Amino acid sequence: SHLRSTDIRTDNSPLQIFVKAKKKINDIFVEIEDYVQDTVGFMKSLQAERNIVTAEEAERIESYVDKVHGIRDVLKRDHMKVAFFGRTSNGKSTVINAMLRDKILPSGIGHTTNCFLQVEGSDNGESYLITEGSTEKQPVQSVGQLGHALCKEKLCESHLVRIFWPKEKCLLLRDDVVFVDSPGVDVTPNLDEWIDKHCLDADVFVLVANAESTLMVTEKNFFHKVSTKLSKPNIFILNNRWDASASEPEFFEQVRAQHQERAVDFLSRELKVYTPKDAEERVFFVSAKETLQARMQEQRGQPSHNGALAEGFQTRYFEFQDFERKFEECISKSAVKTKFEQHSQRGKHIATEIRQTLDEILDRTQKMKSEQLYVKKEIHDKLNYTEQQLMLLTQEMKDKIHHMVEDVEQRVSKALSE
Ligand code: GTP
Numbered sequence: 395s396h397l398r399s400t401d402i403r404t405d406n407s408p409l410q411i412f413v414k415a416k417k418k419i420n421d422i423f424v425e426i427e428d429y430v431q432d433t434v435g436f437m438k439s440l441q442a443e444r445n446i447v448t449a450e451e452a453e454r455i456e457s458y459v460d461k462v463h464g465i466r467d468v469l470k471r472d473h474m475k476v477a478f479f480g481r482t483s484n485g486k487s488t489v490i491n492a493m494l495r496d497k498i499l500p501s502g503i504g505h506t507t508n509c510f511l512q513v514e515g516s517d518n519g520e521s522y523l524i525t526e527g528s529t530e531k532q533p534v535q536s537v538g539q540l541g542h543a544l545c546k547e548k549l550c551e552s553h554l555v556r557i558f559w560p561k562e563k564c565l566l567l568r569d570d571v572v573f574v575d576s577p578g579v580d581v582t583p584n585l586d587e588w589i590d591k592h593c594l595d596a597d598v599f600v601l602v603a604n605a606e607s608t609l610m611v612t613e614k615n616f617f618h619k620v621s622t623k624l625s626k627p628n629i630f631i632l633n634n635r636w637d638a639s640a641s642e643p644e645f646f647e648q649v650r651a652q653h654q655e656r657a658v659d660f661l662s663r664e665l666k667v668y669t670p671k672d673a674e675e676r677v678f679f680v681s682a683k684e685t686l687q688a689r690m691q692e693q694r695g696q697p698s699h700n701g702a703l704a705e706g707f708q709t710r711y712f713e714f715q716d717f718e719r720k721f722e723e724c725i726s727k728s729a730v731k732t733k734f735e736q737h738s739q740r741g742k743h744i745a746t747e748i749r750q751t752l753d754e755i756l757d758r759t760q761k762m763k764s765e766q767l768y769v770k771k772e773i774h775d776k777l778n779y780t781e782q783q784l785m786l787l788t789q790e791m792k793d794k795i796h797h798m799v800e801d802v803e804q805r806v807s808k809a810l811s812e
């Protein structure tokens with residue numbers, strides 16, 4: 395039954411918007427590449443034969459082969475990136491582990507995160523890490539070992555260590571979500587460097603706040619800076635450690651309402667990234683620690699809690715899942731828009747350029763033909779044949795390109811409106 399529920403989740407996951415769009419746009423670029431190759435071949439044959447095509451024209455079209463290739467390479471690496479920020483010990487690493495459903499990142503006392511850690515999916519079941527400026531894969535077998543490897547490296551806090559974890563262990567990694575964990579925002583004077591280095595290409599930010607206290611100035615400042623560099627960043631606020639509220643039920647409602655109001659106010663009135671109504675949907679009260687524990691129990695085939703958990707566990711667990719759902723919707727739409735819109739523009743541009751060149755050549759052939767009508771019939775027939783071929787090819791290219799462009803546009807606008 396565990397497997398079945400995982401399968402259902404796979405099909406319904408909003409992340410599929412991104413995954414499918416990526417596959418589709420890649421297929422389109424495979425086709426574009428084919429047609430560019432065909433066009434290059436055809437132009438070369440014309441060039442050799444009758445000087446209908448200039449060397450410059452042929453070279454220009456040929457240069458698109460590399461361009462299309464380049465776009466496909468970038469496309470392959472495109473992913474959805476989420477970055478977590480907040481004060482030290484608020485539970486950033488624990489939140490990521492809960493989402494990954496396993497203790498992957500070191501957390502807790504003695505495991506303060508002291509540089510940027512990026513978790514991404516690896517193929518072939520490999521787990522390893524790569525430190526900044528190196529290409530060496532350091533194998534990682536366990537969390538303990540990972541913690542050790544991170545300690546022994548003398549790393550600067552704004553440095554990035556990439557952790558590769560087997561895709562098949564987590565649906566989010568399989569679907570191209572990349573997680574970025576950070577040191578506490580209260581420990582650095584280098585917020586600008588952090589933002590320039592790690593935040594500009596993030597699709598979603600998660601502020602991990604501590605529900606036992608109020609939002610801190612350092613946390614707010616950080617997001618003020620982010621929103622001066624990025625227009626309308628997507629931000630979620632997790633009031634973590636909400637399990638602590640279970641011990642003080644008499645203040646529960648009051649505390650929650652106050653946190654909610656302040657968080658909404660921060661997102662809408664201060665940062666102006668959402669309307670107050672939309673901001674309501676971005677604030678959650680969770681316990682990452684409980685969620686992680688429950689999920690690790692489930693992985694082992696045991697019930698998600700053994701009865702010893704604090705009051706209200708189930709509600710907090712559901713709220714964490716609710717957060718994940720909204721997060722998945724948000725990140726996949728944002729990534730489709732920021733990443734694929736550019737690719738489809740460039741694809742369209744290449745298609746249009748090729749079409750124009752073919753039009754010009756066709757035009758030229760027709761002129762040459764009328765000028766030479768009186769010369770040998772043999773040449774006449776040959777030109778006639780070339781013209782026909784060109785007409786056919788141009789028409790075919792136009793149709794194909796037209797369809798491809800329409801298809802990309804439809805997909806993108808469909809994904810954006812979903
Ligand atoms: P730094 O990396 O040091 O900045 O901290 P962090 O934000 O990554 O926090 P981390 O995940 O290491 O958690 C700090 C401690 O808080 C750990 O001992 C966690 O087990 C604990 N913790 C995290 N989330 C929760 C929670 O929801 N409830 C409770 N009670 N404890 C939590």
Ligand code: MG
Binds near residue numbers: 487488500576
């Ligand atoms: Mg940490």
